[in-house]
Amino acid sequence: MPAEPAITFHAVARFPRGFRCASRNVGLKADAPDLVLFTSEVDASAAAVFTRNLFPGAPVVLGRETIKGGRLRGIVANSKVSNVATGDAGLQNAKRMAAAAAKELGTSADRMLVSSTGVIGVQLPIERIETGLSGIATDLQDDPLVGAQAIMTTDTRPKTLSTSVGDATITWVAKGAGMIEPNMATMLAYIFTDADLPAATLDGMLRAAARVSFNMLSVDSDTSTSDTCAILANGLAGEVDTKAFSDALIAGCIRMAEMLARDGEGATRLLRICVRGAKTATDARRIAKSLVNSPLVKTMVHGADPNVGRILMAVGKCFDATVVPAKTSASINGLEVVKNGMRADFSDQSARATLATDPVDIIVDLGVGGETATAFGCDLSRGYIEENAAYYST
Amino acid sequence: MPAEPAITFHAVARFPRGFRCASRNVGLKADAPDLVLFTSEVDASAAAVFTRNLFPGAPVVLGRETIKGGRLRGIVANSKVSNVATGDAGLQNAKRMAAAAAKELGTSADRMLVSSTGVIGVQLPIERIETGLSGIATDLQDDPLVGAQAIMTTDTRPKTLSTSVGDATITWVAKGAGMIEPNMATMLAYIFTDADLPAATLDGMLRAAARVSFNMLSVDSDTSTSDTCAILANGLAGEVDTKAFSDALIAGCIRMAEMLARDGEGATRLLRICVRGAKTATDARRIAKSLVNSPLVKTMVHGADPNVGRILMAVGKCFDATVVPAKTSASINGLEVVKNGMRADFSDQSARATLATDPVDIIVDLGVGGETATAFGCDLSRGYIEENAAYYST
Numbered sequence: 173m174p175a176e177p178a179i180t181f182h183a184v185a186r187f188p189r190g191f192r193c194a195s196r197n198v199g200l201k202a203d204a205p206d207l208v209l210f211t212s213e214v215d216a217s218a219a220a221v222f223t224r225n226l227f228p229g230a231p232v233v234l235g236r237e238t239i240k241g242g243r244l245r246g247i248v249a250n251s252k253v254s255n256v257a258t259g260d261a262g263l264q265n266a267k268r269m270a271a272a273a274a275k276e277l278g279t280s281a282d283r284m285l286v287s288s289t290g291v292i293g294v295q296l297p298i299e300r301i302e303t304g305l306s307g308i309a310t311d312l313q314d315d316p317l318v319g320a321q322a323i324m325t326t327d328t329r330p331k332t333l334s335t336s337v338g339d340a341t342i343t344w345v346a347k348g349a350g351m352i353e354p355n356m357a358t359m360l361a362y363i364f365t366d367a368d369l370p371a372a373t374l375d376g377m378l379r380a381a382a383r384v385s386f387n388m389l390s391v392d393s394d395t396s397t398s399d400t401c402a403i404l405a406n407g408l409a410g411e412v413d414t415k416a417f418s419d420a421l422i423a424g425c426i427r428m429a430e431m432l433a434r435d436g437e438g439a440t441r442l443l444r445i446c447v448r449g450a451k452t453a454t455d456a457r458r459i460a461k462s463l464v465n466s467p468l469v470k471t472m473v474h475g476a477d478p479n480v481g482r483i484l485m486a487v488g489k490c491f492d493a494t495v496v497p498a499k500t501s502a503s504i505n506g507l508e509v510v511k512n513g514m515r516a517d518f519s520d521q522s523a524r525a526t527l528a529t530d531p532v533d534i535i536v537d538l539g540v541g542g543e544t545a546t547a548f549g550c551d552l553s554r555g556y557i558e559e560n561a562a563y564y565s566t
Numbered sequence: 567m568p569a570e571p572a573i574t575f576h577a578v579a580r581f582p583r584g585f586r587c588a589s590r591n592v593g594l595k596a597d598a599p600d601l602v603l604f605t606s607e608v609d610a611s612a613a614a615v616f617t618r619n620l621f622p623g624a625p626v627v628l629g630r631e632t633i634k635g636g637r638l639r640g641i642v643a644n645s646k647v648s649n650v651a652t653g654d655a656g657l658q659n660a661k662r663m664a665a666a667a668a669k670e671l672g673t674s675a676d677r678m679l680v681s682s683t684g685v686i687g688v689q690l691p692i693e694r695i696e697t698g699l700s701g702i703a704t705d706l707q708d709d710p711l712v713g714a715q716a717i718m719t720t721d722t723r724p725k726t727l728s729t730s731v732g733d734a735t736i737t738w739v740a741k742g743a744g745m746i747e748p749n750m751a752t753m754l755a756y757i758f759t760d761a762d763l764p765a766a767t768l769d770g771m772l773r774a775a776a777r778v779s780f781n782m783l784s785v786d787s788d789t790s791t792s793d794t795c796a797i798l799a800n801g802l803a804g805e806v807d808t809k810a811f812s813d814a815l816i817a818g819c820i821r822m823a824e825m826l827a828r829d830g831e832g833a834t835r836l837l838r839i840c841v842r843g844a845k846t847a848t849d850a851r852r853i854a855k856s857l858v859n860s861p862l863v864k865t866m867v868h869g870a871d872p873n874v875g876r877i878l879m880a881v882g883k884c885f886d887a888t889v890v891p892a893k894t895s896a897s898i899n900g901l902e903v904v905k906n907g908m909r910a911d912f913s914d915q916s917a918r919a920t921l922a923t924d925p926v927d928i929i930v931d932l933g934v935g936g937e938t939a940t941a942f943g944c945d946l947s948r949g950y951i952e953e954n955a956a957y958y959s960t
Binding site: 224225226227228254256257258259291292293294467468471472474475477479480481482484485487488489490491493495497500510512513514515552553554556557558560561 | 618619620621622648650651652653685686687688861862865866868869871873874875876878879881882883884885887889891894904906907908909946947948950951952954955
């Protein structure tokens with residue numbers, strides 16, 4: 173669980189042909205890299221999905237226009253300041269950021285996707301970013317980890333992943349950590365490939381993959397105002413089997429969603445909720461999200477405390493779903509804990525043991541249909557409180 | 567804020583004429599009272615609202631039948647074990663509990679409302695409860711605090727409240743703390759009055775009062791499987807002005823909701839979110855709930871960290887609401903922090919100071935209509951994690 177195609181990921185992530193990145197510190201963070209440029213040596217077909225938050229950041233507003241062209245040369249991103257709730261000045265700054273990156277790469281601004289992530293409501297120091305971008309092309313290198321490090325905020329580790337599809341490579345670079353309940357794509361996730369695929373095909377594949385991965389990921393039920401999932405395909409490896417490519421894309425997006433969940437703010441363990449036997453796909457997704465977001469389920473996992481009634485509570489608060497208590501069962505890492513809507517016969521000791529492992533896979537079988545959904549999350553710890561009670565000030 | 571009628575509460579809560587209660591320890595808790603009987607010396611008109619959770623506890627299933635009669639002689643409740651997810655045996659135990667209490671009071675079981683609160687999925691030790699009820703009528707006394715203490719779970723203090731309406735008294739006895747996102751009544755709240763009001767009138771008044779109080783209360787977005795809000799009117803004070811009674815009922819329910827929120831698990835401060843200028847009442851309620859449930863807003867309050875962009879994030883994640891960023895403003899205890907959808911001009915120091923007070927009143931003005939709603943909640947602290955990572959085991 174979950175049902176992923178059997179995809180092998182590279183031991184060390186690498187870029188597809190023609191992709192490189194460079195990063196700098198321009199003083200937004202104390203000394204870690206906070207500005208990054210990703211680029212393809214030729215224009216790439218591209219698709220993207222953005223946050224559904226009604227206060228989208230300026231880069232999201234601009235990005236929605238940019239992606240209509242279906243072609244990108246690169247992505248420019250900064251961390252620490254999100255350029256959200258910044259009005260017209262913020263939009264002008266996002267455009268200046270695109271223009272500066274485009275100039276550096278000898279392309280036009282409408283071929284650059286812009287992202288900013290960090291604190292909301294603070295203007296970007298755009299001059300520092302423009303200065304930082306000047307000459308950055310001389311630093312371009314082959315390691316996607318360089319880019320992943322530069323977009324980190326509260327992440328404890330950079331996230332990269334790559335796999336092969338025939339002669340082509342797919343590479344994921346992402347950041348996550350908090351304010352994560354994507355509903356469309358609420359983190360930064362960039363996917364690079366040298367496969368040759370048109371933008372419309374990429375768009376369909378990306379939406380299908382995001383639906384079962386990033387859109388089923390929730391660290392804290394809060395939906396970011398900034399974030400973006402984009403895919404760039406520069407075609408340098410030629411055509412690929414689209415079914416194989418789509419399977420690899422889904423598998424990698426699920427794996428990346430799990431990596432983001434496991435590194436959620438304060439998280440100590442990955443929590444996967446699989447809901448089976450639902451009457452409708454909507455019920456399955458809603459109930460899986462209800463469990464993965466429940467503070468009481470999350471703290472139960474954190475404390476490895478076998479308070480399994482909370483699983484039923486979190487199912488039952490989905491008032492509009494079709495739920496028949498007597499048909500409901502549940503297991504934790506294979507240990508049956510609920511049977512026919514009642515506590516099953518298990519020892520507290522065995523439940524404590526299985527709740528203390530990583531990952532924790534909770535399967536709920538509703539027994540009323542054939543629909544399934546899996547949600548990805550993490551436990552809720554003191555660490556989440558500590559990070560978020562002083563995020564702005566530190 | 568919120569707009570309450572000007573109602574004065576008694577310095578020390580007392581029962582209306584004819585109401586008394588008694589409590590015992592029957593070994594569910596180590597030594598604190600865990601069983602309570604509330605009774606009126608004559609039958610009372612009664613109304614109740616129950617949790618909407620799809621896994622209602624046996625007492626809720628039974629209570630929905632009992633309340634159809636519109637008459638109650640009393641309420642019997644235990645804490646520590648909730649009698650939820652306990653199947654037919656649980657329902658039989660709830661009926662035995664009603665019968666034992668009825669026998670003690672010389673009435674019939676259909677005049678007794680039963681409540682159980684505590685861990686889910688464990689059978690009630692019904693013999694101990696029956697033994698505990700035997701002879702308890704000799705202990706009946708005038709102090710509602712005795713009853714409030716016996717229904718406490720993770721509450722740090724008992725909750726009682728009373729006020730006068732003409733010659734009549736209204737008295738609230740409640741418990742709360744966690745698994746609180748009522749959507750109908752997700753805690754135990756009992757309201758006693760000696761006013762003379764028919765059950766149908768009580769029912770309408772109770773629903774109207776719960777809508778703006780208990781149903782706008784959320785400690786953690788989780789909806790309990792157990793809980794119940796009931797009102798008993800024994801008529802011993804005669805008729806009252808119904809408008810004055812309804813105003814007092816609403817004011818007391820709001821006050822009690824605030825008391826429950828302030829004593830939420832791990833809470834250090836009361837958080838009130840007032841949404842104004844919404845296009846629809848549904849939008850106002852949904853956005854107020856989104857803010858009061860947002861872990862990032864709650865941790866911002868806990869840390870008094872002026873990360874006010876999170877307010878916009880939590881508004882903006884209500885995808886279906888009518889929100890116009892440029893018309894949105896917000897204040898914290900009167901300090902304007904968002905203006906026209908952008909960060910207003912304020913110092914971090916002033917925001918820190920106002921976020922550190924109790925209560926924290928956040929007002930969001932959407933500027934697109936005339937509807938208003940207020941939600942009640944609390945900050946999110948390490949204490950919530952500590953209590954809930956080991957609730958079952960301690």
